[in-house]
Amino acid sequence: MSLGNRIMAWSEQAARHSEPGPGVTRLLGSPEHKALLADLEGWMKQAGLTTELDGAGNLVGRTEPKPGRKTLIIGSHQDTVRQGGAYDGMLGILLPLAVLQDIHDQNETLPVNIELIAFSDEEGARFSSTLVGSSALAGTFNPDILNATDRDGTTLQSALRSLGANTDQIPTLKRDPTQLAGFLEVHIEQGPILESLDLPVGVVSAITGIERHKVHITGKAGHAGTTPMHLRQDALLAATDVVRAVNDLCQNTEDLVGVVGELNVTPNAVNVIPSGVDLTIELRSPVTRVRETARQQLLALLNDRIAAHACQWKHDLVYEQQEVDCSPVIQQQLHSAITACGWQPHTLFSGAGHDGLAMARSMPIGMLFVRCTDGLSHHPDEAITEADANAAAQVIKHALQNWEVPA
Template identity: 40%
Template sequence: MTAAAETTDTGALVMRHADQLAQHTETPGMLTRTYLTPAHHAASALLAQWMLDAGMRVRRDAAGNVIGRYEGATPDAPALLTGSHFDTVRNAGSYDGNLGIILPIACIAAWHRQGRRFPFAIEVIGFAEEEGVRFKATLLGSRAIAGTFDHSVLERRDDTGTSMREAIAAAGFDAAALPAAAYHRQDVLAFVEVHIEQGPVLLDEGLPVGVVTAISGASRFMVQASGLAGHAGTVPMGLRRDAAMAAAEIGLYIERRCSGTPGLVGTVGVLEVPNGAANVVPGRAVFTIDIRAEQDAVRQAAVADVLREMQAIAARRNVSLDINQTHDAASVPCAPWLQAQLEQAIAGLGLPLRHLPSGAGHDAMAVAALTDVAMLFVRCGNGGISHHPDETMTAADAQAAADVFTRFVESFVPQQAAA
């Protein structure tokens, strides 16, 4: 097979491997693969085999991460890290997370066939857990690598009552060895994650790939609005203390406040009326708020405005609010020097250049505590649907991403060498 034929086949190989990996699921007919389940172990074994076939040395750490190392021209050279997660949400798509593991493995396989090595090593990490489905704790694999693993989550239990510590032991790993999974800064050059966009921007603009500028910060709240229940036919409109309408007005304000500012989004993802009935004025409503932005100052200003307006709405409607912040994460900028090298790789292939933020969280957020990070987004089909079985991409776009990644690695200059 010629080098040109190998290049042409990479996109098809990525798609084929995505289909094969999706066969490892807890639920027949839908892709669900949660942390340290039999399906999860089967997927890790398949990834490990592909890494071995690509000429990599493979190991698993105490968190269950699958790590393949393609040695550099000099043994024990610092490594360029790449990868993503192979756990999934329930009823997932085939490319979220998985793409960022199988694509670099396919590229390394091509270099291995060519006998090509680089002045640095390349390590592909299949992060064992990012989504947080089983134990309601996210980014476990990448936090272990970054040395920021929160050991308190080991006591969390899944729906069967099994603790994370017990699940790790049952898998043959030792939670006490988690600190040893952390990488040393001097052994790492950077981290680049390839990921399906999980949104419609590239699709709507007809672009195969894009360079991520930052992973948006997020603020989340759980809110309970308490008013006074009453009969729908006997309580006059002007005397109502309707908790549901207070929540609805707050939601509409969030929509207005977060519209028109690039990169700022606000969502009320849950809105419930506990024990509601068609003929009862709601006395209680429970809802969530999720506000994200590429720039922390933009997000924080929106949050402050929303909290202030919530109190004004509650006072006007004679409703009380119990507001609990459940999540607050700062944005993670992608390193400009890595963005520049991705830009050069894209330009060198004659592809249009597009920068965009990521509104979703990724393993790169955790790895940023260890080293500089970058992300390459790949076009998502079906209107940008992700975390869903209708999530899709094309072999042509997989090929374009593989070409960009290949060019990026082949031209990669570590920051200290470029300085």
């Protein structure tokens, strides 16, 4: 069985741990998460790793620690968006796992100790915060988010405990940077660049900065038949101008993308003028200055456009993540591995957030992107080929065998 073959077979099995419906929906602390952990634990043990579920719900598999060697953390997130794909996150767990199994089967030892981690949560689809697992390892976990609730009022704390995670341990999970050789993540590209270049893999130079706002617009409900058009305070009309303002700004600003992804209308009735809208705005840029300038412009723009509909509004910046650069040393190691495997090394930037955003706070990080079909991700049709999985696994194997440990 080739590495690619094993990775595809495991991915298929992992994707079965999903809520019903199209694609894969596996949220933090769900029964599907718990069922996946049982499979992963079995596969990790088969690859010679000892396993532990830590207090943040991360499943950690460790190679037998060799004294005097530093530890390279490898991993990605187990969780998905709602109706996402089978490879976003999971590939970064299963691909290195297949490599570690191969190395174990051949009785090889690596120049570094390995911790392979299935992070509990990166997407944040269930609770309002993301990077739960990786922030715990980086020592930046905010304990307040344990009280965050999902749509049904379940807290993050009780979701983690339902997995068997002892959340009291979270403060002890921070890794000692002096003992680390870095963090490496394999991830599908989630974009079309590698496909356009006809390359199976690419080296990531940096991960985007992200900010998210919650906006509430207050209008005035009224009878949709009797209130004259010019006397209306229609919150939904104001919201459509917000959607347009975000799009206009991003279309006209280099290195900036953004979206209004969530919209809730009150009272949401066929014959009532909308009295309120809650919406989210997300902005992303690789350059902090660009994003911060865009935020100021956007807020000024919203003031004007919402006032034009005689509505009031308020906003909260609910999430902000600075961009991070990947370690030049790790980028070079991945370049060398790609060259050694006979591929053209190519460097690209990540427009999506990843666990490396949190991990970079206390260790050097690196990422390898794998080509995905049609550049598609966060979608049930998300796909990679077995040949690309195999190519990426060979690159990772070569990189691990030759990992240079920083002094």
